Amino acid sequence: MKILEMHVTPIAISDPPLLNAAGLHAPYALRTIVELVSDDGLYGVGEVPGGASITAWLEQCRSHLLGQDPFQLNAIAETLKTRLGGRINPRHLALVQSAIEVACFDLMGKAVNRPVVDLLGGKTRDQVDFAAYLFYKYEGVGGALGFKTRDNAQGWGAARGAEALDAKGIVDQAKAMCEAYGFKSLKLKGGVFPPEEEVEAMFALSDAFGPDTPLRLDPNAIWSLETSITWGKRLEGVLEYYEDPVRTQEAMAELAKNVSLPLATNMCTTSFADIPGAMKLGSEAIILSDHHYWGGLRATLDLGRICQTFGRGLSMHSNSHVGISLAAMVHVGAALPYLSYACDTHYPWQYEDVVTKPLEFIDGAIKVPDSPGLGVELDRDSLAALHETYKNCGLDERNDELAMQVKQPGWRFAATRW
Amino acid sequence: MKILEMHVTPIAISDPPLLNAAGLHAPYALRTIVELVSDDGLYGVGEVPGGASITAWLEQCRSHLLGQDPFQLNAIAETLKTRLGGRINPRHLALVQSAIEVACFDLMGKAVNRPVVDLLGGKTRDQVDFAAYLFYKYEGVGGALGFKTRDNAQGWGAARGAEALDAKGIVDQAKAMCEAYGFKSLKLKGGVFPPEEEVEAMFALSDAFGPDTPLRLDPNAIWSLETSITWGKRLEGVLEYYEDPVRTQEAMAELAKNVSLPLATNMCTTSFADIPGAMKLGSEAIILSDHHYWGGLRATLDLGRICQTFGRGLSMHSNSHVGISLAAMVHVGAALPYLSYACDTHYPWQYEDVVTKPLEFIDGAIKVPDSPGLGVELDRDSLAALHETYKNCGLDERNDELAMQVKQPGWRFAATRW
Numbered sequence: 001m002k003i004l005e006m007h008v009t010p011i012a013i014s015d016p017p018l019l020n021a022a023g024l025h026a027p028y029a030l031r032t033i034v035e036l037v038s039d040d041g042l043y044g045v046g047e048v049p050g051g052a053s054i055t056a057w058l059e060q061c062r063s064h065l066l067g068q069d070p071f072q073l074n075a076i077a078e079t080l081k082t083r084l085g086g087r088i089n090p091r092h093l094a095l096v097q098s099a100i101e102v103a104c105f106d107l108m109g110k111a112v113n114r115p116v117v118d119l120l121g122g123k124t125r126d127q128v129d130f131a132a133y134l135f136y137k138y139e140g141v142g143g144a145l146g147f148k149t150r151d152n153a154q155g156w157g158a159a160r161g162a163e164a165l166d167a168k169g170i171v172d173q174a175k176a177m178c179e180a181y182g183f184k185s186l187k188l189k190g191g192v193f194p195p196e197e198e199v200e201a202m203f204a205l206s207d208a209f210g211p212d213t214p215l216r217l218d219p220n221a222i223w224s225l226e227t228s229i230t231w232g233k234r235l236e237g238v239l240e241y242y243e244d245p246v247r248t249q250e251a252m253a254e255l256a257k258n259v260s261l262p263l264a265t266n267m268c269t270t271s272f273a274d275i276p277g278a279m280k281l282g283s284e285a286i287i288l289s290d291h292h293y294w295g296g297l298r299a300t301l302d303l304g305r306i307c308q309t310f311g312r313g314l315s316m317h318s319n320s321h322v323g324i325s326l327a328a329m330v331h332v333g334a335a336l337p338y339l340s341y342a343c344d345t346h347y348p349w350q351y352e353d354v355v356t357k358p359l360e361f362i363d364g365a366i367k368v369p370d371s372p373g374l375g376v377e378l379d380r381d382s383l384a385a386l387h388e389t390y391k392n393c394g395l396d397e398r399n400d401e402l403a404m405q406v407k408q409p410g411w412r413f414a415a416t417r418w
Numbered sequence: 419m420k421i422l423e424m425h426v427t428p429i430a431i432s433d434p435p436l437l438n439a440a441g442l443h444a445p446y447a448l449r450t451i452v453e454l455v456s457d458d459g460l461y462g463v464g465e466v467p468g469g470a471s472i473t474a475w476l477e478q479c480r481s482h483l484l485g486q487d488p489f490q491l492n493a494i495a496e497t498l499k500t501r502l503g504g505r506i507n508p509r510h511l512a513l514v515q516s517a518i519e520v521a522c523f524d525l526m527g528k529a530v531n532r533p534v535v536d537l538l539g540g541k542t543r544d545q546v547d548f549a550a551y552l553f554y555k556y557e558g559v560g561g562a563l564g565f566k567t568r569d570n571a572q573g574w575g576a577a578r579g580a581e582a583l584d585a586k587g588i589v590d591q592a593k594a595m596c597e598a599y600g601f602k603s604l605k606l607k608g609g610v611f612p613p614e615e616e617v618e619a620m621f622a623l624s625d626a627f628g629p630d631t632p633l634r635l636d637p638n639a640i641w642s643l644e645t646s647i648t649w650g651k652r653l654e655g656v657l658e659y660y661e662d663p664v665r666t667q668e669a670m671a672e673l674a675k676n677v678s679l680p681l682a683t684n685m686c687t688t689s690f691a692d693i694p695g696a697m698k699l700g701s702e703a704i705i706l707s708d709h710h711y712w713g714g715l716r717a718t719l720d721l722g723r724i725c726q727t728f729g730r731g732l733s734m735h736s737n738s739h740v741g742i743s744l745a746a747m748v749h750v751g752a753a754l755p756y757l758s759y760a761c762d763t764h765y766p767w768q769y770e771d772v773v774t775k776p777l778e779f780i781d782g783a784i785k786v787p788d789s790p791g792l793g794v795e796l797d798r799d800s801l802a803a804l805h806e807t808y809k810n811c812g813l814d815e816r817n818d819e820l821a822m823q824v825k826q827p828g829w830r831f832a833a834t835r836w
Binding site (some may be wrong): 069071072073074075076077078111112114118119121122123124272273275276279280298301302305306308309310311335337 | 487489490491492493494495496529530532536537539540541542690691693694697698716719720723724726727728729753755
């Protein structure tokens with residue numbers, strides 16, 4: 001089995017005006033889709049956070065991939081590392097490896113007539129739980145160029161466009177999202193308003209959903225250690241975990257000594273190179289995996305084993321994404337014996353897609369597909385349309401600070417705001 | 419694909435009178451062979467250190483395995499852990515999991531017409547290097563019941579039976595073994611004679627083979643910390659690594675502060691539960707994997723990632739074994755991006771086997787098979803004959819102390835002898 005063709009397609013999908021510590025989501029989120037075509041007429045797909053740089057790096061991989069056997073994941077990874085490694089930064093290299101590895105797994109699964117999960121050790125669960133990902137937001141659903149491709153059967157209608165700038169708005173958003181998707185855990189992206197307002201929102205969610213609904217707050221590392229301790233103590237007994245209130249492993253370790261809440265991270269410990277420090281300092285109790293940033297599905301399994309070995313919990317991080325990433329998250333999530341929390345996903349916020357039949361949430365979970373490969377098929381018309389959006393949308397890298405300045409002229413990101 | 423039959427066959431293979439810190443190898447080494455037969459007429463095999471206990475535990479797995487899909491490794495492992503875990507000790511559980519996982523991989527490879535290495539991420543190398551495993555020994559090749567099944571083309575003739583009780587004997591053994599197999603690294607199993615004699619043997623090997631031949635000494639944890647420091651300093655510049663001179667991670671960590679030689683272990687850090695302590699203490703620079711004891715091929719890959727993540731080297735441990743284990747070691751060794759040393763193997767000491775065509779050493783390495791599964795086929799006549807040996811040899815568990823007492827009445831194992 002040989003790779004004959006590689007197609008790299010940057011796309012832009014409509015993204016609502018979601019607020020975070022870095023600013024505001026622009027009207028379009030950027031993803032890059034990789035398609036590998038094999039000599040037996042199969043194709044495999046991968047998806048990563050997009051933009052011009054990652055697309056250019058992926059284009060540079062083509063000559064190293066054509067003629068390779070997709071089962072040779074180690075050789076492919078080593079070739080890419082050798083050929084790109086001297087010039088590419090490690091974060092981009094992990095994204096490149098991830099996109100290509102997922103596409104290879106899709107091909108491998110199709111070749112052996114097995115779902116990808118079966119090439120990762122098989123299912124440890126039949127379905128993967130996800131959490132409702134709540135955002136402070138302005139009114140609107142993003143986009144403007146008019147492409148709508150996602151089967152909207154599972155949409156949450158007008159509520160997706162509603163403004164949410166206070167505790168009541170967040171509770172209303174949570175109710176609408178949970179009604180549509182059945183999520184049983186709630187995560188609020190914080191770091192937007194002063195801590196007392198965000199903590200108020202968490203208490204409001206707790207009141208509205210009751211004490212059995214796991215809640216998480218993610219201030220995106222924009223709080224000081226002192227602020228994090230003060231509000232962390234208030235949130236004891238309310239939160240399931242407290243995600244990245246501060247920046248750096250050292251600050252997380254200090255925070256851990258002062259609050260009883262489990263600390264989680266996808267900002268302080270973000271690669272294998274960060275693991276020894278995390279274990280030495282005891283900085284976090286839970287690590288949020290992300291196959292895009294850690295280098296692929298196998299790397300995610302490795303991270304799971306490391307977490308289990310060192311007594312850390314494992315959860316999963318997300319960015320705005322379409323159905324290919326969701327399918328990959330489901331397959332690896334189903335294979336992970338150590339996954340201990342409902343995963344993050346931005347998916348309900350997107351209403352455009354590149355797959356013909358998106359995986360569907362039932363009771364907040366997605367059933368692992370039984371069909372060969374990832375279990376999704378490329379919708380080539382949508383892919384072409386969303387690539388047109390990319391070319392026309394005026395964005396080629398994510399920049400939440402710039403997007404925010406459109407709404408609030410002069411707004412500046414601050415590493416520590418409160 | 420479903421598992422229809424499971425056959426568990428304890429065997430005894432002729433084993434030479436090799437000396438170690440625990441005593442002497444008995445005339446037979448015990449292994450247990452697992453065969454799984456699937457509903458599509460394929461079979462897969464696994465092999466682990468044998469004897470009555472492990473055989474009985476494996477027999478207890480049958481009812482939990484029949485009807486299962488061999489691709490569902492996670493589900494199978496979880497089932498076995500749940501069903502046996504409360505009663506079986508963790509070491510036996512890892513052996514059971516390993517035997518069954520390897521047999522499943524052999525089945526999976528045959529089902530998809532791929533070598534096992536391709537289900538582990540593919541080759542990172544075309545061949546796996548092994549080291550000459552040197553032993554002090556009495557004269558003889560072990561056995562007595564007369565079954566000889568190994569294709570002896572690659573044997574090393576009379577030299578395999580020669581006595582080796584001093585530096586000259588070890589050098590002669592090394593020369594004969596390297597001439598037959600082409601090994602380029604040498605390991606001496608020590609812990610047998612007073613340290614000065616074993617160190618003398620290492621210097622003799624260094625003189626005979628030159629400074630470019632990597633040398634290792636393994637006193638099997640029978641030296642005191644003080645003795646290990648004294649002789650470790652003498653061996654600086656001579657050894658590639660210094661394997662388990664002392665017992666416990668704490669003693670290894672203390673030793674590491676006092677000698678510049680890299681320390682290696684398969685006795686102080688032997689399971690994932692031991693990893694946090696090893697990393698905290700900095701007890702060893704190199705961990706010897708062993709898919710039998712760490713729970714399988716996937717667990718070995720996980721251990722490799724942990725070693726890479728924490729800047730530790732990875733090598734491979736061995737016991738007396740036949741061709742199934744050797745094939746599994748080659749497949750996983752080929753898939754491990756982090757394998758940094760030539761692997762141990764006892765294989766040249768065995769001259770009986772259960773496979774029709776053993777993998778062959780060329781220049782001290784074994785080429786990774788390209789045929790489906792492990793790339794070895796069961797020789798059912800030999801398996802039956804070696805099972806007869808098991809029933810008739812009078813041994814049902816390994817006990818090197820007892821075997822030694824036959825030669826030296828009253829000999830007793832000492833945890834620390836020098």
